[in-house]
Amino acid sequence: MATIGDVAKYAGVSRSTVSHALSGKRPISLETRQRISEAIVALQYTANAGAKALATSKTSTLGLIVPYTPAEFAPARMQYVMIVSETARELGFDVLMVTDFDGRAGIKRVTDSSRVDGVILLNVTRHDERIGSVLAAAKPGVLIGLADDNAALDSVDLDFAAAGRSMVRHLAERGHRRVIFVTLPTEMFLQDLGYVWRLHESVIDEAQTAGLALTVVHDAADPKDRMRVLAGALDATPDATALLVHSVGALIDLPVLLSQRRISVPRDLSVVGLFGDEFGAMFALPYTAVEPSPEVVVSRAVHLVAERIEDPSRPVVQELLAPLMVDRGSTREV
Amino acid sequence: MATIGDVAKYAGVSRSTVSHALSGKRPISLETRQRISEAIVALQYTANAGAKALATSKTSTLGLIVPYTPAEFAPARMQYVMIVSETARELGFDVLMVTDFDGRAGIKRVTDSSRVDGVILLNVTRHDERIGSVLAAAKPGVLIGLADDNAALDSVDLDFAAAGRSMVRHLAERGHRRVIFVTLPTEMFLQDLGYVWRLHESVIDEAQTAGLALTVVHDAADPKDRMRVLAGALDATPDATALLVHSVGALIDLPVLLSQRRISVPRDLSVVGLFGDEFGAMFALPYTAVEPSPEVVVSRAVHLVAERIEDPSRPVVQELLAPLMVDRGSTREV
DNA sequence: TACAGTCGTCAAACCGGTTTGATTCACCGG
DNA sequence: CCGGTGAATCAAACCGGTTTGACGACTGTA
Numbered sequence: 001m002a003t004i005g006d007v008a009k010y011a012g013v014s015r016s017t018v019s020h021a022l023s024g025k026r027p028i029s030l031e032t033r034q035r036i037s038e039a040i041v042a043l044q045y046t047a048n049a050g051a052k053a054l055a056t057s058k059t060s061t062l063g064l065i066v067p068y069t070p071a072e073f074a075p076a077r078m079q080y081v082m083i084v085s086e087t088a089r090e091l092g093f094d095v096l097m098v099t100d101f102d103g104r105a106g107i108k109r110v111t112d113s114s115r116v117d118g119v120i121l122l123n124v125t126r127h128d129e130r131i132g133s134v135l136a137a138a139k140p141g142v143l144i145g146l147a148d149d150n151a152a153l154d155s156v157d158l159d160f161a162a163a164g165r166s167m168v169r170h171l172a173e174r175g176h177r178r179v180i181f182v183t184l185p186t187e188m189f190l191q192d193l194g195y196v197w198r199l200h201e202s203v204i205d206e207a208q209t210a211g212l213a214l215t216v217v218h219d220a221a222d223p224k225d226r227m228r229v230l231a232g233a234l235d236a237t238p239d240a241t242a243l244l245v246h247s248v249g250a251l252i253d254l255p256v257l258l259s260q261r262r263i264s265v266p267r268d269l270s271v272v273g274l275f276g277d278e279f280g281a282m283f284a285l286p287y288t289a290v291e292p293s294p295e296v297v298v299s300r301a302v303h304l305v306a307e308r309i310e311d312p313s314r315p316v317v318q319e320l321l322a323p324l325m326v327d328r329g330s331t332r333e334v
Numbered sequence: 335m336a337t338i339g340d341v342a343k344y345a346g347v348s349r350s351t352v353s354h355a356l357s358g359k360r361p362i363s364l365e366t367r368q369r370i371s372e373a374i375v376a377l378q379y380t381a382n383a384g385a386k387a388l389a390t391s392k393t394s395t396l397g398l399i400v401p402y403t404p405a406e407f408a409p410a411r412m413q414y415v416m417i418v419s420e421t422a423r424e425l426g427f428d429v430l431m432v433t434d435f436d437g438r439a440g441i442k443r444v445t446d447s448s449r450v451d452g453v454i455l456l457n458v459t460r461h462d463e464r465i466g467s468v469l470a471a472a473k474p475g476v477l478i479g480l481a482d483d484n485a486a487l488d489s490v491d492l493d494f495a496a497a498g499r500s501m502v503r504h505l506a507e508r509g510h511r512r513v514i515f516v517t518l519p520t521e522m523f524l525q526d527l528g529y530v531w532r533l534h535e536s537v538i539d540e541a542q543t544a545g546l547a548l549t550v551v552h553d554a555a556d557p558k559d560r561m562r563v564l565a566g567a568l569d570a571t572p573d574a575t576a577l578l579v580h581s582v583g584a585l586i587d588l589p590v591l592l593s594q595r596r597i598s599v600p601r602d603l604s605v606v607g608l609f610g611d612e613f614g615a616m617f618a619l620p621y622t623a624v625e626p627s628p629e630v631v632v633s634r635a636v637h638l639v640a641e642r643i644e645d646p647s648r649p650v651v652q653e654l655l656a657p658l659m660v661d662r663g664s665t666r667e668v
Numbered sequence: 669t670a671c672a673g674t675c676g677t678c679a680a681a682c683c684g685g686t687t688t689g690a691t692t693c694a695c696c697g698g
Numbered sequence: 699c700c701g702g703t704g705a706a707t708c709a710a711a712c713c714g715g716t717t718t719g720a721c722g723a724c725t726g727t728a
Contacts, residue, residue, distance in 0.1 A: 001446065003714055014678045019716055027675055046446035050393065051714035053384030054683050064431070066416075078412035082400075085433040094449065097398070097429045099419040112335065112380035115428065224618040249616065256590045282583065284558040337684055348708045353686055361705055385684035388713050 002043035010039035022047075053114065061094045062305060063116035065130060067123045068101050069191060076248075077122075079278050079294050080144070084120055087302040093117070104133040111137035118305045120144065124155070125192040140308040142301045146194045152316065154308060156301040159320035160195045163290040164202030166325055167244050167272050170288070172210035175334045176242040176270060179207070180233050181214050182250045185221035199246055199274065215240065219247035226253050234261070241334045242270035251275055251285055270331035277326075287330040290323045297321055336377035344373035356381075387448065395428045396639060397450035399464060401457045402435050403525060410582075413612050413628050414456055414478070421636040427451070438467040445471035452639045454478065458489070459526040474642040476635045480528040486650065488642060490635040493654035494529045497624040498536030500659055501578050501606050504622070506544035509668045510576040510604060513541070514567050515548050516584045519555035533580055533608070549574065553581035560587050568595070575668045576604035579621075585609055586617055604665035611660075621664040624657045631655055 008015045013032060020026040021036045028036075039045070053059045064084050066077075085095045096116055100106030103121075107130055110116045117140065121130055124145030134141035135152055143155035171179055181203055188196050207214040217233040220226045226249050234240075234257075245251050251273050258265060265271050265287075273289045300319060308314055342349045347366060354360040355370045362370075373379070387393045398418050400411075419429045430450055434440030437455075441464055444450045451474065455464055458479030468475035469486055477489035505513055515537055522530050541548040551567040554560045560583050568574075568591075579585050585607050592599060599605050599621075607623045634653060642648055 001448065004716095005714075015715080016679080016717080017677060020677085023716080025717085026677085029676060032676080044446070046443075048388065048714050049447040049449045050384045050387030051683090052716085054382065054388055054685080055714080055716045057683080059384065061430075066419075078415070081412070081415070081431070082433055085400075085431050089434060094444070095431045095433075096395075097415070097419050097431050099416060099429075100423060109380075110428070112378070113383040114335065115383045222618075223614070223616060226618075252586075252617075256593075259590075260593070280557070282557060283586075284556075284560075338686095339684075349685080350687080350709080351707060354707085357686080359687085360707085363706060366706080382684055385713090386686085388715080389684080389686045391713080 001048070002045045004045070004047070006043055007036065007039045007045045010043060011035040057114070058309075059115060059117050060092055061096050061116045062088050062302070063096050063098050063107070063110045063119040065103050065107060065119055065121045066097060066099045067103050067130075068099065069123055076276070076278065076292075076294070079276075080122055080298055083295050083298040084122075084302055087299045088306075091302065091306045093302075093306065103130045107133040107137060111139045117309045118142070120301060120305055123193065124150075124157075126194045126197070127192060140305050140312060142305040142308070144298060144301045146198070146318075146320075148194075150318065154301075154304045154317050156297055156304060156319045156321065157195065158292055158297055158323050160198040160323075161202035162320070163274060163323040164199045165206040166323065167274070167290055168203055168206040168210055168212060170272055170325065170331060171242045171244065171270065172207075172212050174270065174331055176212065177334075178213045178237065178240045179215070179242045179244055180237050180240045181207075181216045182219055182230070182233065182243060182245040182247050183216060184219060184247050185249075186218050187221045189218075203244060203246075219250045223249060226250060227257060230254065230257050234263075240269075242272070242331065245271065245273040245287075248275055248279070251279075251287065252283055254287075255285075265330050266332040270334075272331055286328055288326065288328045290325050293321070293324060335382070336379040338379070338381070340377055341370065341373045341379050344377060345369040391448070392643075393449060393451050394426055395430050395450045396422050396636070397430050397432050397441070397444045397453040399437050399441060399453055399455045400431060400433045401437050401464075402433065403457055410610070410612065410626075410628070411456075413610075414632055417629050417632040418454055418456075418636055421633045422640075425636065425640045427636075427640065437464040441467040441471060445473045451643045452476070454635060454639055457527060458484075458491075460528045460531070461526060474639050474646060476639040476642070478632060478635045480532070480652075480654075482528075484652065488635075488638045488651050490631055490638060490653045490655065491529065492626055492631055492657050494532040494657075495536035496654070497608060497657040498533045499540040500657065501608070501624060502537055502540040502544055502546060504606055504659065504665060505576045505578065505604065506541075506546050508604065508665055510546065511668075512547045512571065512574045513549070513576045513578055514571050514574045515541075515550045516553055516564070516567065516577060516579040516581050517550060518553060518581050519583075520552050521555045523552075537578065537580075553584045557583060560584060561591060564588065564591050568597075574603075576606070576665065579605065579607040582609055582613070585613075585619055585621065588621075589619075599664050600666040604668075606665055620662055622660065622662045624659050627655070627658060 004015050004018050008018045018036055021028045021033050088095045098106035098110055119141045121143050124143045124147050126148045128147045131147055141153050143150055143153055146155055146157045183200055184196055215237045220229045230250055230253055263269050271287045273287045275289050276292045279285050338349050338352050342352045352370055355362045355367050422429045432440035432444055453475045455477050458477045458481050460482045462481045465481055475487050477484055477487055480489055480491045517534055518530055549571045554563045564584055564587055597603050605621045607621045609623050610626045613619050
């Protein structure tokens with residue numbers, strides 16, 4: 001590959017002149033600039049990333065720390081990764097995927113060697129060990145999700161508490177008094193993911209506030225057991241007029257179960273859930289739902305870390321994005 | 335961060351001695367080695383990746399070129415990405431995700447700037463424009479998937495032709511004479527993905543060879559239409575004794591449809607498909623199936639590109655990995 | 669007319685590694 | 699006792715960028 005020295009020689013100027021022309025940090029005559037441009041085109045010059053990083057201490061690279069959590073619903077995860085990558089690109093960054101089994105080691109590796117300018121943490125748990133590694137690295141970092149002690153790092157997440165409340169209120173306002181809450185498998189709760197708890201608790205709190213009787217059912221982790229759990233919940237609470245579903249698995253099985261039992265939505269049963277339109281590409285889920293809006297959350301997170309790279313002294317921000325509810329007509333007044 | 339100069343000073347030696355101790359390229363006395371080790375620990379030294387890349391022209395980074403193809407089934411994609419990343423890590427590489435809308439531009443960007451030592455192309459199409467970019471970059475590259483003209487690059491893929499043949503033979507050997515072949519949505523065929531065609535054609539060829547009557551049905555791209563397409567296929571071919579399913583969407587809907595119609599597998603209908611056990615985490619698909627084995631295919635691909643980075647002159651290889659069939663008892667003799 | 673300021677450019681130093689050539693010393697074989 | 703060999707180390711050059719200080723030529727102003 002051509003170096004800046006080759007370009008300088010071709011254009012008949014010094015290396016520093018080429019550098020200045022490229023960065024615009026010093027005035028360069030129009031004529032010289034043109035000769036340099038021609039040289040760059042002729043030699044197909046592209047700056048060497050390593051050399052640039054060495055000289056500037058900037059890598060134009062973000063580390064994406066993807067935790068090892070097999071239980072998570074995969075399609076959603078991929079969406080997050082893609083949006084991180086696309087947003088980063090818009091802001092001039094590349095993305096280094098860090099999938100080390102031990103996230104802390106991964107963070108240490110890429111920050112200590114100055115491979116990245118900042119890191120993005122996916123699937124943050126309430127007591128996330130990785131946060132300490134980011135602080136130790138003294139590099140910008142942003143959390144996608146909320147940790148219990150996150151005062152030191154920027155973080156963004158959907159306001160899952162608001163999401164839970166709005167689902168409950170949506171049902172309460174329509175006169176529902178007895179609702180089945182199909183929450184995530186217990187395995188998910190053990191993973192200590194903040195949003196899992198925040199949604200769960202806000203639903204329960206708001207139900208109490210609204211005077212709504214809630215039957216809480218944990219969905220099965222194993223898809224083979226899912227249908228049975230779901231059916232059991234319906235059997236156990238025959239007077240429930242609505243379902244509030246967080247578990248995606250349950251949402252997938254629900255149309256089947258309901259059609260088997262000749263239960264019509266919303267005539268016999270109202271359903272409200274929490275899932276994004278990315279499922280529309282794979283499953284036809286015709287339910288009124290709160291959207292997790294990964295494009296908004298993730299894009300904001302990437303912008304935040306990019307801002308902090310530019311200005312490390314900016315005060316820490318912690319954003320909870322208001323969730324959007326899409327009414328697909330799967331609930332009715334009772 | 336501490337530099338190699340800091341370590342040298344702390345240990346009372348020259349920078350080159352530290353470098354030699356680290357690389358082992360020159361003999362260093364035991365005593366000096368120990369002092370250097372202590373210095374490294376005390377100062378928490380980690381080599382700067384940019385400087386190392388500049389000096390050695392090696393980045394220890396692989397570019398993962400993920401094409402923009404929204405129609406693809408997302409969970410499968412994520413699995414490929416994760417396996418690339420994990421295998422790369424085992425071989426000492428990091429992974430730079432390149433998701434540019436224009437894959438060629440992405441390849442040019444990361445190779446021209448010497449950001450990566452080699453690239454891995456996911457979802458290769460039969461006439462993949464990205465191949466030209468890899469060749470132009472003169473950097474090692476490996477294709478996951480088969481292109482029509484791939485003589486110049488290493489490539490690995492599942493032997494989808496063999497997969498198709500083995501599914502057909504599995505049914506033919508059990509006496510099935512009339513089979514419904516639920517193939518992928520036409521949209522997938524338009525994407526020009528090699529494996530889509532290879533499987534499709536091998537099934538049709540082998541059916542002809544085996545004297546098996548095949549009804550070919552393209553699954554619907556829109557999940558809302560899927561059930562209808564599936565039902566229509568069953569109605570149109572009432573004498574079919576078996577289903578051969580490539581479309582994952584159809585596989586997901588199949589248990590529902592069959593239970594609605596009180597069709598028992600394998601008593602009333604034999605079913606064989608093509609899907610991996612990653613679906614087991616999300617859906618309970620109890621069908622005999624050929625496994626796409628991404629861990630084998632992808633891991634092999636990453637090894638290939640790593641080998642070529644070490645030895646660029648190694649002859650080009652093109653590997654088709656024999657697929658494995660898992661008998662889950664969803665087929666019977668007729 | 670002299671002086672200051674700006675424009676345009678270059679040479680040199682620096683970023684943090686690796687690699688090479690030179691040097692010193694100990695040991696070995698003839 | 700001498701020449702050769704290998705171990706152990708250092709200084710210097712290099713990789714390809716950026717940044718800084720210096721300098722000559724202009725321009726505008728007092």
